[in-house]
Amino acid sequence: MSGECNLSQDPVVCHGGSEANSPIKQESPSSGPNAAALATSAPNRPRLRRAVAAAWHWHGGGFRLHKARGQHLLTNPRVLDVIIAHATPHPGNAVLETGPGTGNITARLLASPAASIAAVEVDAVTARAAGLGLAHKLTVTKGDAMAVGLPEFDICIVSISYGISSPLTAKLLFGLYRFRAVTLLVQAQFVRRLMGAPGHGEHNLLTTNARLVADMRLLMDVSRTEFVPMPIVDSSIVEFRPKQVRPKEFVTGVDLDEWLEFTRTAQAPAAALAAAQEEEKQEEEDTRRHLQAGRDGHGAINAISESQGHSGGGSKDGVVVTGNNEDDCDGSDTSGFSKEEVVAFKERIAGALQSAALANKMASQLPNDELLRLLRLFIHRGIRFR
Ligand SMILES: C[S@@+](CC[C@H](N)C(=O)[O-])C[C@H]1O[C@@H](n2cnc3c(N)ncnc32)[C@H](O)[C@@H]1O
DSSP, X not given: OOOEEOTTSSSOOEEOOOSTTOOXXXXXXXXXXXXXXXXXXXXXXXXXXXXXHHTTTOOBTTBOOOGGGTOOEEOOHHHHHHHHHHHOXXXXXXXXXXXXXXXXXXXXXXXXXXXXXXXXXXXXXXXXXXXXXXXXXXXXXXXXXXXXXXXXXXXXXXEOOGGGHHHHHHHHHHSSOOOSEEEEEEEHHHHHHHTTOTTSOTTOHHHHHHHHHEEEEEEEEEOGGGEESOOSSOEEEEEEEEOSSOOSEEETTEEHHHHHHHHHHHHHHHHHHHHHHHHHHTTOHHHHHHHHHHHHHSOTTTXXXXXXXXXTOOOTTSOOOOOOOGGGOSSOOOSOOOHHHHHHHHHHHHHHHHHTTOTTOOGGGSOHHHHHHHHHHHHHTTOXXX
């Protein structure tokens, strides 16, 4: 089955004919119904959705939709406009967009007063910029938003595969970025969890940490019927703005930045695993096996010592400074420490974990009070996270 994503239409929608094996009918803006209307008008909708779902792996107009990459196109112009209106790009702003897909949001950002748009996308696209005569404002990085270094940004719009909502939110909120707002189109249930709705793990780590550094606002719920092809879950648009006054301490005696660095380090293997599972869905089996093996070999908490030993953790006087970043966890020892020093350092961490009976535990499964207990123990033993 073939199909076409018409990149010259706004919003882009990939057109389908009927299900079964009939070829997908081409619609052009002049001869066929408007794409958005086609996607949202009641009589056509079920038929179109079925056709789209049947033609999951289309290839047309240079764009093939992949279910595993979360490639569901938001087709309601009103919702797209809401995203831009709330993000309010100001003149001169640098905008980061993760998961631009066919560029339905990108086209609007390009037309906004923002100075530049940096898009990070695993797959492709955004060929529309040239058509709009605005290509000079757009930089596209082809890659995984979890794996690549992200540029500085004033505002960020996230519309990405829902499997990595959690680690990407953490990367944006707890990294060193100074931003005005992050707007996320994410699974509705994820937002409910972040908002701490009863029954959704009120005290999960991301919720706790996000509340410390940012104010969160639910902008709107978006029905699954607004996407083509239709996903199995509903979505929400949520916005984070950094707190004007950020607390200095997480709890009395524990520095907030140290807590964030500690939890980021402790959870890094879980985030890497989430990204790997995403890739697994994308049939990149090699990467998945590598990371899975890493997980099977150690508890995630134990991986603290791995990440510190490999990426700049440690200091000659025994006080640990992590300062590691995601991009240099390639197994090379960039710290400038001897092997003996790294081994000794790992042993110190292992000793702390053993004494807390937390060796081989997954950090992502520990309640926050256990994590806090562990951090206090590390600090007590002169192991610091900064
Ligand atoms: C929900 S679609 C976005 C659709 C887009 N707003 C549009 O209208 O065309 C999610 C997009 O995120 C991309 N994506 C998924 N995982 C990604 C990752 N780890 N890094 C960067 N992009 C990713 C997918 O390829 C897909 O284009």
